[in-house]
Amino acid sequence: MPLPPVPMVEIHRGPLAESLHVGHAVICDGTGQIVEAWGDPDKLVLPRSSAKMIQALPLVASGAAAARHLAEPQLALACASHEGAPLHVTAVNAWLEDLGLTDDDLRCGAEPSRDKALRFQMIRDEETPCQVHNNCSGKHAGFLTLTQHLQAGPEYVDPDHAVQIAVRDAFETVTDQSSPFFGIDGCSAPNYATTMHGMARAMAWFATAGQRSDALSRAGAQLVQAMIAFPDYVAGDGRACTLLMRAANEPVAIKTGAEGYFIAILPQRGLGIALKVVDGATRASNCAIAAILVKLGVLDPAHPDVNTFLIPEIRNWRGLLTGEIRPAPSFP
Amino acid sequence: MPLPPVPMVEIHRGPLAESLHVGHAVICDGTGQIVEAWGDPDKLVLPRSSAKMIQALPLVASGAAAARHLAEPQLALACASHEGAPLHVTAVNAWLEDLGLTDDDLRCGAEPSRDKALRFQMIRDEETPCQVHNNCSGKHAGFLTLTQHLQAGPEYVDPDHAVQIAVRDAFETVTDQSSPFFGIDGCSAPNYATTMHGMARAMAWFATAGQRSDALSRAGAQLVQAMIAFPDYVAGDGRACTLLMRAANEPVAIKTGAEGYFIAILPQRGLGIALKVVDGATRASNCAIAAILVKLGVLDPAHPDVNTFLIPEIRNWRGLLTGEIRPAPSFP
Numbered sequence: 056m057p058l059p060p061v062p063m064v065e066i067h068r069g070p071l072a073e074s075l076h077v078g079h080a081v082i083c084d085g086t087g088q089i090v091e092a093w094g095d096p097d098k099l100v101l102p103r104s105s106a107k108m109i110q111a112l113p114l115v116a117s118g119a120a121a122a123r124h125l126a127e128p129q130l131a132l133a134c135a136s137h138e139g140a141p142l143h144v145t146a147v148n149a150w151l152e153d154l155g156l157t158d159d160d161l162r163c164g165a166e167p168s169r170d171k172a173l174r175f176q177m178i179r180d181e182e183t184p185c186q187v188h189n190n191c192s193g194k195h196a197g198f199l200t201l202t203q204h205l206q207a208g209p210e211y212v213d214p215d216h217a218v219q220i221a222v223r224d225a226f227e228t229v230t231d232q233s234s235p236f237f238g239i240d241g242c243s244a245p246n247y248a249t250t251m252h253g254m255a256r257a258m259a260w261f262a263t264a265g266q267r268s269d270a271l272s273r274a275g276a277q278l279v280q281a282m283i284a285f286p287d288y289v290a291g292d293g294r295a296c297t298l299l300m301r302a303a304n305e306p307v308a309i310k311t312g313a314e315g316y317f318i319a320i321l322p323q324r325g326l327g328i329a330l331k332v333v334d335g336a337t338r339a340s341n342c343a344i345a346a347i348l349v350k351l352g353v354l355d356p357a358h359p360d361v362n363t364f365l366i367p368e369i370r371n372w373r374g375l376l377t378g379e380i381r382p383a384p385s386f387p
Numbered sequence: 388m389p390l391p392p393v394p395m396v397e398i399h400r401g402p403l404a405e406s407l408h409v410g411h412a413v414i415c416d417g418t419g420q421i422v423e424a425w426g427d428p429d430k431l432v433l434p435r436s437s438a439k440m441i442q443a444l445p446l447v448a449s450g451a452a453a454a455r456h457l458a459e460p461q462l463a464l465a466c467a468s469h470e471g472a473p474l475h476v477t478a479v480n481a482w483l484e485d486l487g488l489t490d491d492d493l494r495c496g497a498e499p500s501r502d503k504a505l506r507f508q509m510i511r512d513e514e515t516p517c518q519v520h521n522n523c524s525g526k527h528a529g530f531l532t533l534t535q536h537l538q539a540g541p542e543y544v545d546p547d548h549a550v551q552i553a554v555r556d557a558f559e560t561v562t563d564q565s566s567p568f569f570g571i572d573g574c575s576a577p578n579y580a581t582t583m584h585g586m587a588r589a590m591a592w593f594a595t596a597g598q599r600s601d602a603l604s605r606a607g608a609q610l611v612q613a614m615i616a617f618p619d620y621v622a623g624d625g626r627a628c629t630l631l632m633r634a635a636n637e638p639v640a641i642k643t644g645a646e647g648y649f650i651a652i653l654p655q656r657g658l659g660i661a662l663k664v665v666d667g668a669t670r671a672s673n674c675a676i677a678a679i680l681v682k683l684g685v686l687d688p689a690h691p692d693v694n695t696f697l698i699p700e701i702r703n704w705r706g707l708l709t710g711e712i713r714p715a716p717s718f719p
Binding site: 066068069070071074075076077099100101152162163164165166178179181189215236237239240242243246248288300314315329333334335336339342371372374375377 | 391398400401402405406407408409410431432433492494495496497498510511513521527532568569570571572574578580598646647665666667668703704705706710717
């Protein structure tokens with residue numbers, strides 16, 4: 056029998072815990088051993104965008120990033136699910152121009168900007184969203200950079216393309232297990248499956264990468280450093296990844312993924328964390344990752360930007376406080 | 388030990404059931420007996436907007452609706468979580484004008500229209516959303532109509548206001564149990580708590596209301612008839628309530644609520660259904676209510692508008708099919 060998921064996050068309204076989110080989470084150390092776990096470490100998952108720093112490994116390890124003189128903000132963007140705010144759009148457009156490419160060379164699909172001011176302005180100007188506005192456009196600019204370096208064909212999201220084969224190899228190396236299959240992600244790239252334990256092990260691999268000198272580890276350390284140095288590029292204004300990284304008491308890389316995924320990389324402790332909310336809700340994964348990081352002392356619950364995700368208020372259309380989201384009594 | 392919720396809906400991507408939604412559901416007959424149940428019938432819930440036809444009972448039973456010559460589309464609007472499309476906004480504005488009132492008399496709060504064309508047009512015209520665009524504005528127009536009829540004060544969402552006392556009385560009558568407390572809803576009105584069994588019993592009360600001649604039952608039958616006759620007013624284009632009511636093989640009233648709630652009222656069978664997805668996801672409650680109604684033969688799974696909610700495709704930003712939502716293997 057697989058271990059059941061545990062209660063992680065409650066939605067309160069009036070005196071009632073109206074809704075409940077359950078999940079799995081694993082903390083691993085650099086040897087790959089489980090330090091603490093909730094639910095089932097053997098649960099098979101798609102880590103979605105929480106795997107972006109793995110998908111960016113070949114870009115750096117191959118030498119493509121150095122050959123193109125990519126700066127740290129670009130490496131952070133390669134690991135990002137950004138808001139499509141002007142900051143991100145400008146940077147990715149400049150990157151594409153450096154490569155001699157255009158929006159049409161991306162394969163992530165067009166997505167409306169998640170930055171409200173830009174989205175509203177584009178509606179007013181009757182502008183159509185571009186692929187560069189897609190939250191994954193930085194990762195895809197990285198894929199295109201590696202594609203050029205490898206002199207490979209334009210369909211870089213094809214699972215048989217040299218870029219995705221390199222990603223799968225990196226994925227299996229850092230999770231330390233073979234991936235049984237993939238799903239196609241929202242941005243059309245393959246997303247490789249692993250276990251919760253495998254993903255936490257991979258994050259611990261990143262957390263300890265600075266202690267090793269092989270090319271893949273050096274690439275991992277560089278990517279973690281870029282995420283920590285440029286949290287605005289990893290997500291954006293008001294987003295959990297950005298605000299929690301900024302609020303942390305020590306350097307930490309934090310990255311959300313679709314369907315309730317979240318990871319954290321703690322270089323000072325050599326620990327990696329993987330978390331999956333079973334029903335896929337972001338409101339719950341934001342709260343649960345904050346709760347784990349508070350328990351570890353990485354985040355201060357009194358910090359306003361931590362409180363925003365740990366115990367967010369629920370307000371109604373008149374602005375009245377009607378409830379709150381908070382960690383389940385037994386979690387973590 | 389309370390009965391655990393049951394797996395209801397799976398989110399598939401590639402070969403993996405990536406996410407899972409569990410829930411509670413109860414089918415009751417007109418005697419209040421449980422015909423079939425999944426999970427815990429004693430689970431305490433806030434039925435949220437699935438209780439709107441209960442909240443509209445005093446409007447009709449008091450004679451206020453008849454005194455104001457409310458037509459069936461207005462009764463459907465009183466039970467609606469509408470899209471704030473031009474159809475709804477025009478009707479509620481006309482209703483307010485009939486009452487000699489304005490948008491400022493509403494207490495639901497301003498909400499951007501959920502109708503994309505109108506929302507974009509309002510952004511282009513730099514218009515601010517009004518309270519009439521709130522998905523609950525029809526219910527609130529009903530509250531205002533009853534307020535005038537009772538010659539009560541303007542703060543009609545106050546739990547001590549005559550309108551809300553009448554709503555609570557009606558709620559306890561049709562659920563056939565006292566309500567232990569309330570939460571404040573997204574529209575600022577109190578939302579009374581009951582059990583899953585209580586809510587299913589209330590829906591069976593509505594389903595059999597046409598067989599009784601007391602004033603409250605006659606009001607209930609009128610509201611159900613209005614919802615069935617005017618499904619466009621209950622929700623709107625593309626919405627589950629509207630499309631499933633239209634697609635049904637027999638007259639049925641179907642109503643969503645926030646946090647994964649759903650109800651169905653089946654007058655020809657004298658059955659009422661209540662459903663709660665534990666994590667609050669609408670994608671799951673849409674699928675689960677469709678699955679139950681398909682099992683009962685009320686909906687045809689081959690009907691395109693049923694299939695849209697029963698087994699919705701998941702497509703990515705390039706329009707590629709990447710997965711699907713579908714009922715869990717054992718459900719219902």
